[in-house]
Amino acid sequence: MGLETSKNAPGCVPPLSSFTSFQKPKPWSQVVSIPINKWKPELAEFWGFDHMEEWWCSKYFKVSKRPWSSFSVAYRCGSGRDKKLCSFTCEVLETGREEKLSGFVKDLSVIAFHQLIIVVQVILSRSVKLLVVNWKSGTLLGTYSFFYNREPCFQECMPSPDGSYLLCRQNFLLRRKCHHVMSFDSNIRVLYVKDGLCRRMFIIEDSLVLNCLGSGISFDPRYPSRVIVMASRQQDVTRGQISDDEDASGCIQMYDIHECQLLKSAESHTNTMIHHMRHTPDGSFFAVLCVNLSIFINCNVSVHSIQFYNSDTLQPVRTISLQGGISKFSHIPLFPMFSRNTDLVAISTGEQNSNVQLIQLPSQYHHNLQDICRHCIVGLTPRRFIDKLPLPAKLIAFLKYEVRL
Incomplete structure (x- = not known):
């Protein structure tokens, strides 16, 4: 049951009279379709989405280095002006030591944005340093360094829900697009931020050596150390090695990175490239964005489909085909995007003239008065304001789907 939007005001927001308590779209039906050039933070927040604001900041982050290893981070706000986020020095908070940046700084960028921390990537002449910063207090929490031989290993990083763990791997697409190289680093590093260092716990080896985009990674927001990896071959998580079983097919793995223990595994149901994964805010589903990736040097990408899986059983729930033309790189990481209360999912092919479709998700938590x-x-409350509500800590955790009452 879709809603007509052609006669609405600019922004394709339907009038309030279109909604009644008895007119709820059926699960997996389209609620509204919005042109992608009108999908702005204000409109996204109207529909109950928060991720757009986080992406808006992370896309326009700018890092500048001052003398004596002092850094300043700013972001481009909606008005088009740069607004200061934080500044920090290379003195680590826990130990008091100063992280030395030897050599010429070739590149500075923010590769992870979290409600508590940011991860700044510093590309030096022979090494890469990751700086984990508490952007609210402007303090350096931990560092991690590794060396490279020829081309810089541009990284992508994913913090855990509480910011204590980091999953880090090479951003192969960016490296290949910028430097036209075909070598790869297939390691997925599991880091733990403690005592001023990002301690490497173990390494998962990605088996898809052609593009390193064949595995998706996503933290389950209900558990601080539980992560799901959708890989192309069976992996032994506890040893960080790929299984020698040639008959092993694509699989999904759930494991606890704190205990270094594999919890569950299941077969995946995709034979295409995986660009990224994303959990719903309540952790009930996770979605996988599958793409068609060109093997040529221009790295053309077109969205193939979005697959939804149950986070507990790891079984497929739904597949939505999104065959389209060449997608814009800036739009691909946005989708799928879930609303705060897991009512809607926003999907799009990422093409310049495509539409953002809002799809109704099946209800998961409408069984009692507490869930309602x-x-x-x-x-009605953006995530950044949940902690500020005048409620006990247990109720705040309940609103974040962290505990059950």
Whole structure:
């Protein structure tokens, strides 16, 4: 049951009279379709989405280095002006030691944005340093360094929900697009931020050596150390090595990185490249964006489909085909995007003239009064304001889907 939007005001927001308590779209049906050039933070927040604001900041981050290893981080706000986020020095908070940056700084960028931390990548002449910074206090929490021989190993990083763990791997697409190189680093590093260092716990080896985009990684927001990896071959998580079984097919793995223990595995149901994965805010589903990647040097990408899986059983729930033309690189990481109360998912092919479709998701938590109240509160309150509500800590955790009452 879709809603007509052709006669609405600019922004394709339907009038309030279009909604009644008895007119709820069926699960997996389209609610509204919005041109992608109108999908701005204000409109996204109207529909109950928060991720757009985080992406808006991370896309326009600018890092500048001052003398004596002092850094300043700014971001481009909606008005087009640069706004200071934080500044920090290379003195680590826990130990008091100063992280030395020897050599010429070739590149500075923010590769991870979290509600508590940011990860700044510093490309030096012979090494790469990752600086984990508490952007609210402007303090350096930990560092991690590794060396390279020829081309810089541009990284992509994913913090855990509480910011204590980091999953780090090479951003092969960016490296190949910028430097036209075909070599790769297939290691997925599991780091733990403690005592001023990012301690490497173990390494997972990605088996898809052609593009290193064949595995998706996503933290389950309900558990601080539980992560799901959708890989192209069976992996032994506890040893960080690929299985020698030639008959092993693509699989999904759930494991606890704190205990270094494989919890569950299941077969994946895709034979295409995986660009990225994303969990719903309540952790009930995770979605996989599958793409068609050109093997040529221009790295053309077109979106193939979006697959939805149950986070507990790891079984497929739904597949939405999105065959389209060449997608813009800036749009691909945006989708799928889930609303705060897991009512809607926003999907798009990422083409310049494509539309953003809002799809109704099946209800998961409307079984009692507590869940209904949480659904209403979260739907009307952006995530950045949840902690500021005048409620006990247990209720705040309940609104974040961290505990059950």
